[in-house]
Amino acid sequence: MTDEQVLGHADECDGIEEFDNPSPTWLNLMFLGTFVYAIFYFGWWHVWGNRSQAALYDAQVAAAEAAAPPEAKVALEVTPETVAAGQKVYTANCQGCHAADLTGATGPNLVDETWIHGGALEEIQQVIANGVASKGMPGWKPIIGEAKVNQVAAFVYDRSHQP
Amino acid sequence: MTATHPEPAGNAEAQGRAPSSVAYDDWIVKAFVVATLLWGFVGMLVGIYIALELPFWPANLDSPYLTFGRLRPLHTNAVIFAFAGNVLFAGIYHSMQRLLKTRMFSDALSQIHFWGWQLIIVAAAITLPLGLSQGKEYAELIWPLDIAVAVIWVVFAVNFFGTIAIRKVKHLYVAIWFYMSMVLTIAMLHIVNNLALPATLTRSYPIYAGMTDALVQWWYGHNAVGFLLTTPFLGLMYYYVPKTANRPIFSYRLSIIHFWALVFLYIWTGPHHLLWSGLPDWVQTLGVVFSVMLWAPSWAGMLNGLLTLRGAWTRLRNDPMIKLWVVALTFYGMSTFEGPLMSIRDVNSLSHFTDWTVGHTHSGALGWVGMAAFASVYYIVPDIWKKKLYSRDLINLHFWLGTAGIVLYVVPLWVAGITQGLMWKDLDASGNLVHGAFMDTVRVLLPLYWLRLLGGLLYLGGLVVMIYNLVKTVRGEAAEPAAVPAPAK
Numbered sequence: 001m002t003d004e005q006v007l008g009h010a011d012e013c014d015g016i017e018e019f020d021n022p023s024p025t026w027l028n029l030m031f032l033g034t035f036v037y038a039i040f041y042f043g044w045w046h047v048w049g050n051r052s053q054a055a056l057y058d059a060q061v062a063a064a065e066a067a068a069p070p071e072a073k074v075a076l077e078v079t080p081e082t083v084a085a086g087q088k089v090y091t092a093n094c095q096g097c098h099a100a101d102l103t104g105a106t107g108p109n110l111v112d113e114t115w116i117h118g119g120a121l122e123e124i125q126q127v128i129a130n131g132v133a134s135k136g137m138p139g140w141k142p143i144i145g146e147a148k149v150n151q152v153a154a155f156v157y158d159r160s161h162q163p
Numbered sequence: 164m165t166a167t168h169p170e171p172a173g174n175a176e177a178q179g180r181a182p183s184s185v186a187y188d189d190w191i192v193k194a195f196v197v198a199t200l201l202w203g204f205v206g207m208l209v210g211i212y213i214a215l216e217l218p219f220w221p222a223n224l225d226s227p228y229l230t231f232g233r234l235r236p237l238h239t240n241a242v243i244f245a246f247a248g249n250v251l252f253a254g255i256y257h258s259m260q261r262l263l264k265t266r267m268f269s270d271a272l273s274q275i276h277f278w279g280w281q282l283i284i285v286a287a288a289i290t291l292p293l294g295l296s297q298g299k300e301y302a303e304l305i306w307p308l309d310i311a312v313a314v315i316w317v318v319f320a321v322n323f324f325g326t327i328a329i330r331k332v333k334h335l336y337v338a339i340w341f342y343m344s345m346v347l348t349i350a351m352l353h354i355v356n357n358l359a360l361p362a363t364l365t366r367s368y369p370i371y372a373g374m375t376d377a378l379v380q381w382w383y384g385h386n387a388v389g390f391l392l393t394t395p396f397l398g399l400m401y402y403y404v405p406k407t408a409n410r411p412i413f414s415y416r417l418s419i420i421h422f423w424a425l426v427f428l429y430i431w432t433g434p435h436h437l438l439w440s441g442l443p444d445w446v447q448t449l450g451v452v453f454s455v456m457l458w459a460p461s462w463a464g465m466l467n468g469l470l471t472l473r474g475a476w477t478r479l480r481n482d483p484m485i486k487l488w489v490v491a492l493t494f495y496g497m498s499t500f501e502g503p504l505m506s507i508r509d510v511n512s513l514s515h516f517t518d519w520t521v522g523h524t525h526s527g528a529l530g531w532v533g534m535a536a537f538a539s540v541y542y543i544v545p546d547i548w549k550k551k552l553y554s555r556d557l558i559n560l561h562f563w564l565g566t567a568g569i570v571l572y573v574v575p576l577w578v579a580g581i582t583q584g585l586m587w588k589d590l591d592a593s594g595n596l597v598h599g600a601f602m603d604t605v606r607v608l609l610p611l612y613w614l615r616l617l618g619g620l621l622y623l624g625g626l627v628v629m630i631y632n633l634v635k636t637v638r639g640e641a642a643e644p645a646a647v648p649a650p651a652k
Contacts, residue, residue, distance in 0.1 A: 006411050012334035014261040016402070017411035023420065027466065031424075031459035034503075038452035045448050053444050064594040071593065092599040144595070 074147040076125055078154045086155025089148045093140065102159055107137065111160050119160065125153035185331070187260045189547045191273045195253035196540060196547070198281055200630050202249060203536075205288075206241030207623045209234055214619050218612035228292040236303040237291040242528065243301065243391065245284045250536040251395045252276070252319075255342050257543050258402040259326060262336045268325025272318050279315035283308060295365045299380050301387050302356055306367040309357040316353065320346050337418040341398030344426050348390035356383035374441050382433035389429040392527065396535050397425075397464050400492070403539045404468050407484050413470035421463035428457045435506035438515065447508070454506035461499030468492040483558035487538035490566055494530025498523060513588070518608070519580025526573045529622055534565060537629060544633050551642050553635035557628055564625035571618030575611040582607060 006017040045051045074082065091100070097107035108116060117127045129149045131139030141149050216222045216231045223229045256273065260266060267273050286308055290296075296303040304312065323346050327339065356379055359367035369376050405412055412418065434442055434450025469492050478485050501523050505514050514520060545552045552558075586604045589597040598604060 007415055009334055009336070009415075012332040013336040014258075014264075014402075016336065016405045018415040018418075019411050019413055020416055021414040021470075023414065023417045023463065024466065027459055027463060030462070031456075034456045034458055038456055041452050041455070042448055046445055051444075053439065053447075064590070068593045096600070096602075145593075 071145055071147055074150045076121060076150045076153065078121065078158050082151050082154035083158045085148075086151035086153070086158075089144065089152040090155050093144060094152065097137075102156070110156055111162075119157075121153060121157045124156055125149060128153055128156075185260075185264055186266060188256070188267050188270055188273060191267070191270075191277060192253050192257045192543060192547050194277050195249050195256060196543060198277075199246060199249040199253055199536070199540065200626075200633070202241055202245030202284060203626055204623075204630065206238060206246050207619070207626060209238040209241060211616065211619050211623055213238055214612070214616045218609045218616070227294065233292050233294055233296075236296060236300075237288060239301060240287050240291065240303065241284070243387070244287075247392055247396075247532050247536065248280065250540060251345070251391070251399070252280070253543060254399045254402070254539050255323070255395070257547065258338060258399070259323070259342065262339060262402070263326060263330035263332060265326060265329050265331050268322050268329055272322035272325075276315060276319045276322060279311065279318065283311050283315065286311070290365075297357075297359070297367065297369075299356070299369075299383075301384050302353075302380065305365050306357070306359055306361050307364065309353070309359075313350070313354055313357075316346075316350050320350060336401070337412075337415075337422065338398040338401040340422055341394045341401065344422075345390050345395040345398075348386060348394075348426075348430075352383045352386050352390070356380060377437055377440070378434065378442060378446070381436040382430075385433040385436060386430055388527070389432075390426075392532050393429075393461075394425065396532060399535055399539045400464070400468050400488070403542050404471050404488050407482075407488065407538065407542055408472050408475040408478070410471050410473070410475050413467050413473070417463055417467050421460045421467065424460035425457070425464070428453050428460060432457060432506070435511070438506075438508055438511045451506050451508060455503045458500060458503045462496055465492045465496040465499070483555055483562050484538050484541050486562050487534050487541070487558070487565075490562070491531050491534035491538060494526055494534065494569070498527035498531060501526070513584040514580060517580035517583040517587075518576045518611075519584065522573045522576030522580060525576070526569065529565070529569045529572060533622070537561065537565070537626075540629075540633070544636055545642060548637050549642050550636050551640050553632050553639050557632040561625040561628045561632070564621050564628065568618045568620070568622030568625060571621060572615050573618075575614040575618070579608045579611040579615075582611075 004019045004021065007020055008017075010017045043049065074085075090098075094107075097105060098110055099105045102110040103112075104110065108114075115123070117123060117132065127137070129139060129141040129146070131137045133139075140152075144152075212222065212229075213231050213234045216234075223231065227233070256267065283304075287304055290305060290308065291303060295305050297305060297309075302309075323342070327335070327343075358370045360370060361367045369379075371379050401412065401418065431453035432450055434446050435454045436450075438447050438450070440447075468488065472479075472485065472489065475482075475485060479489060504510055505519070505523060514523075541552070541558060544550075583604050586598045586607070587596075591597050
């Protein structure tokens with residue numbers, strides 16, 4: 001520090017002087033290191049690694065499907081078991097639009113007298129499974145699977161047919 | 164170049180003060196300082212309000228004008244373009260006149276710049292709560308306002324480069340280079356990102372479609388961070404740190420190398436906002452690697468600032484302005500390490516869309532931009548108003564309120580973000596989401612949101628202390644004669 005010389009620019013820099021120290025070695029190495037990383041990261045993805053987002057997605061889905069236990073079949077029927085299971089599915093997926101007490105919000109009321117697409121158990125199940133695209137209701141079968149669709153249909157049927 | 168050579172001697176007297184023939188335009192600096200403090204207070208207050216709405220939604224009072232979705236862009240626009248923008252203009256008009264030893268090129272252009280910019284801010288504060296928005300983050304303003312911004316920016320640019328053209332020195336100090344990068348790049352980013360076909364007075368359609376639009380948006384969005392909140396603030400750092408510490412800059416050559424490395428690498432990093440999206444894989448990869456390569460040039464700026472303070476370390480104990488700069492530079496280093504980290508695909512798949520991003524933004528915004536702005540203004544006000552600073556103890560209080568506020572803001576959001584990311588990725592044995600409802604994560608995060616609100620309140624409290632201190636300064640006693648450069652000999 002004792003042999004540091006200022007450059008003598010102060011006249012031109014409102015009195016601010018400047019040393020001309022070299023950049024710290026570790027910083028230079030870090031800079032070069034990130035360039036090496038960049039080359040390898042690019043190569044790993046696009047040259048020798050030949051990775052792609054789409055292929056990674058397919059591999060993950062395939063792995064998940066291979067690991068998943070086969071889905072238990074659930075018959076479409078109103079039993080205390082299907083209703084209880086359906087309630088959990090409803091809480092997780094449906095109450096955001098149809099409200100916790102099923103009286104509707106963004107989506108229609110499910111416990112009044114009116115059924116837009118039919119109130120039979122099979123009709124309710126079809127609407128849940130396939131959705132009503134024009135009204136913003138998604139088809140749930142590809143999202144939660146047939147078993148859960150049947151359970152939540154049983155739950156909705158049960159609640160809408162209370163005495 | 165029209166630059167004339169400086170008079171060889173005599174100019175350096177009194178630490179580079181202007182020769183008596185130059186009358187600097189200090190009114191414009193004062194105006195931008197006042198605007199900085201006013202809009203800083205408003206913008207941060209709106210931030211506090213929406214931070215309250217997150218854990219306590221009834222705070223929106225059932226009014227559409229006060230919902231999070233409308234006030235959030237008001238907060239971001241106010242703190243970025245009104246608070247940070249005005250403090251940059253204050254610092255630039257203050258330092259460039261002194262560095263170039265000349266009054267601004269045109270007082271009229273300075274005035275148009277000031278009043279035009281404030282009018283745009285007022286218009287933004289009206290249109291955004293009304294729900295008038297382009298829906299592009301940090302580019303929400305509707306097309307008539309975008310045109311106004313472009314016109315005012317060009318006015319500023321003409322004045323800026325005009326002043327460089329009429330300068331009385333030959334050398335361009337590094338701070339001027341950093342300012343220049345802002346003036347040029349922000350003009351380019353703003354105009355290209357806002358190209359749109361107007362449909363009505365308040366609505367327009369971007370000329371780009373789909374993914375292209377998203378890519379242009381984030382090319383703009385990230386470089387607004389780069390060329391508004393980073394490079395010109397480094398310019399302020401290169402002027403006010405050596406001035407405050409009264410020390411020479413650590414390294415001239417490091418300042419040149421990191422300037423060019425920074426501006427060259429920064430402009431490519433936008434795609435890191437669109438990882439795991441429909442953007443072509445190779446473009447995403449470019450965004451990743453350029454972000455990682457930006458790490459060292461960013462740290463070079465931090466080091467050049469911190470190492471300039473060598474020999475002034477003892478003052479760290481009792482000079483609150485040095486403390487503000489040390490915290491600002493440290494947070495700059497912290498967030499420019501965190502940014503490249505979050506740009507790597509595997510980290511990003513956890514951090515993206517979570518509160519970690521918000522925490523990262525605020526460690527840069529509150530830590531770097533805010534603290535650097537405060538430190539600069541504490542230097543400018545006594546210098547321009549020629550008054551003695553009212554209280555160094557109050558600056559110290561501001562320092563502690565601000566620093567504690569940042570920690571209480573950022574740490575809870577790290578925890579919140581990582582929690583959120585892990586919960587979203589949690590799958591059960593059959594591959595279904597364990598936490599399928601968004602509400603599941605919100606419930607877990609509520610205590611952390613209250614903590615972040617507390618952090619924000621402390622930070623705003625610091626600003627209030629600052630405003631009080633500066634008002635007392637301006638109304639207080641004049642600076643001691645010794646501080647005023649007297650024609651010696």
